[in-house]
Amino acid sequence: xxxxxxxxxxxxxxxxxxxxxxxxxxxxxxxxxxxxxxxxxxxxxxxxxxxxxxxxxxxxxxxxxxxxxxxxxxxxxxxxxx
Numbered sequence: 001x002x003x004x005x006x007x008x009x010x011x012x013x014x015x016x017x018x019x020x021x022x023x024x025x026x027x028x029x030x031x032x033x034x035x036x037x038x039x040x041x042x043x044x045x046x047x048x049x050x051x052x053x054x055x056x057x058x059x060x061x062x063x064x065x066x067x068x069x070x071x072x073x074x075x076x077x078x079x080x081x082x
Contacts, residue, residue: 003028008043010057011050022057 003009009022018027035042050057 005043005047007047007050007057011046011055014055015046015049 003025008028009024012018012023012028012031013021016023016027016031018024020027023031032039032042
């Protein structure tokens with residue numbers, strides 16, 4: 001799941017009842033892993049649900065750079081050259 005979506009952390013915190021608001025990058029990644037291989041679809045559904053429920057959201061800057069640094073890295077499945 002991407003950490004660049006500005007509303008995702010707040011929406012995940014509200015919809016998944018996490019202790020932190022907004023949800024930390026680690027929490028978002030853990031939830032994303034449970035949705036594998038449909039993580040992108042799950043992210044879209046969280047965003048749509050949050051918008052439809054008119055949930056409040058914190059700016060993306062609320063997810064600290066330290067939390068982003070501790071989040072599991074996204075692995076690209078693109079073909080390699082060589």
